Amino acid sequence: MTETAPLRAAIVGLGRWGQNLVRANAGNPASALRFTHAATRSPAKAQDFCRDQGLALLPGLDALLQEGRVDAVVLATPHSQHGVQIRRAAQAGKHVFVEKPLTLELAEAEAALAAAQAAGVALCVGFNRRFLPAFQALAGQLAAGALGRALHVEGAFSGDFGYHYSDQMWRGDDRENPAGGMAAMGIHVLDAMIALLGPVRRVSAISRRAAVSAQLKDVTSVMLDFESGATGSLSTLMATAGFWRLHVFGSQGWAQMPDQATLITSDLSGRQERRAFDPCDSLAQELDAFARKARSDRPYPVSPLQALQGVAAMEAIAISAAADAEWTQVARPATSISDATA
Numbered sequence: 001m002t003e004t005a006p007l008r009a010a011i012v013g014l015g016r017w018g019q020n021l022v023r024a025n026a027g028n029p030a031s032a033l034r035f036t037h038a039a040t041r042s043p044a045k046a047q048d049f050c051r052d053q054g055l056a057l058l059p060g061l062d063a064l065l066q067e068g069r070v071d072a073v074v075l076a077t078p079h080s081q082h083g084v085q086i087r088r089a090a091q092a093g094k095h096v097f098v099e100k101p102l103t104l105e106l107a108e109a110e111a112a113l114a115a116a117q118a119a120g121v122a123l124c125v126g127f128n129r130r131f132l133p134a135f136q137a138l139a140g141q142l143a144a145g146a147l148g149r150a151l152h153v154e155g156a157f158s159g160d161f162g163y164h165y166s167d168q169m170w171r172g173d174d175r176e177n178p179a180g181g182m183a184a185m186g187i188h189v190l191d192a193m194i195a196l197l198g199p200v201r202r203v204s205a206i207s208r209r210a211a212v213s214a215q216l217k218d219v220t221s222v223m224l225d226f227e228s229g230a231t232g233s234l235s236t237l238m239a240t241a242g243f244w245r246l247h248v249f250g251s252q253g254w255a256q257m258p259d260q261a262t263l264i265t266s267d268l269s270g271r272q273e274r275r276a277f278d279p280c281d282s283l284a285q286e287l288d289a290f291a292r293k294a295r296s297d298r299p300y301p302v303s304p305l306q307a308l309q310g311v312a313a314m315e316a317i318a319i320s321a322a323a324d325a326e327w328t329q330v331a332r333p334a335t336s337i338s339d340a341t342a
Contacts, residue, residue: 007095007291009072010037010064011055012085014046017099018076022053024283031284033072033291039064061085065092072122072294074287075099078170079183083108090119095294097287099126100187101314102307104178106331109311113304122294123304127191128282130301131289134263135192137275138248138255141265142196147250150197153224153232154247155189157181162212162238172214178318179207180217186236190317191302191310192246193224193232200313200330201227207321211239222317225327308333 011018022035038055040046050057058064064073065088072095075085083103089096096116102125103109116123129135141147161184165172177183182190194200202225207217218239224232237243247256253267261279266272292298312331320328 005295006034007032007071007294008036008069009033009074009097009287009291010039010058010067010070011035011074011076012039012061012064013076014038014040014049015076018074019049021074021076021099021283021287022049022055024281025287026053027281028284028288031288031291032295033287035074037064037067037070061088065089065094071095072097072291079104079176083112086112086123087115090115090121090123093119093121095122095290097124097126097290100191100310101125101183102311104176104183104311104315104318106308106312106315106333109308110334113308117304122290122297122300124286124290124293124300125302125307125310126286127188127302128286129188129192129260130195131280131282131285132257132260133277133280134257134261134275135246137263137277138246138257139196141255142248142250146252146265147248147255148252150228150230150248150250152230152249153193153197154234154245154249155186155193155232156235156243156245157185157189158235158237158240158243159185160239160241161185162214162216162218165212165214165216167214169214172216174215174217177216179205179222179314179321180209180220181236181238182207182220182222182314182317184236184238186220186222186234187310187314189234189236189246190313191306193226193234194306194309194313195302196248197226197228197230197232199227199309199332200232200316201225202327202329203313203316203320204325204327205317205320206325217321220317220321222320224313305333 207220
């Protein structure tokens, strides 16, 4: 594949989020990725959308993996299916972009990544908040030492999504979404924290259902102890108004994202600076970055090791929540997994 050739991709799963990904990519004419095919569990519901987007609708993943005109698959499927689908796609020689979470268990994530590395294909996880200019500026401040030593991080990501789910929907299934809103929202904040402070050593989590009708836990609160010695707290609710916040405290000041487009910093004297950033389509940017990783091995913001560290922390959060907030060690990814490829 040449540097200029578009990566021909198939979307697998055409629910609300799968359609969002296709539309976002269509709005970026310069993208290195082009959606050409699709597969979904309910093809009759997707026919009009596929026709409007110029997608060839195939009967399922088997057909997509046999399609020679497809270079990559983009998975917007139930979380529990990711591991098997990634391994099958890798074995078929297809690059893989998978919506978060990569998988629900570390062992399955390691097997998926190992399959991708053995096949020599790219495997990227959809943490689109990594592409927010405000987050990148925050990360730059911390890396440059402007905040001193990182001491503590606080994050919150909430919304009213839980009110729209039922037990008959996979997104309303507690088995697909352990610890409530973590898989839908909180995982983005967790990934940001790992990007900033490194791996998590142990967690203590409370997760309970308080307001929604589905079986989901709609209130989740997590305490985090990082290997670096920093501490953290994370909350994610499925039954309230939309809210976002990420706040890093350092020995020389702090930096806060009160929303996804603003960064406020303060030094020890209390002098604050506020920066507002232009909106960006982070979905389009992550798909373009995936395609460039697949085409020419350009770096993707979420490294393989960070992806595994996120799955390990998520798994520990679910275990702790089921054990009434018992402090739970986060497993370390296998040392045999290379962080330089996939």
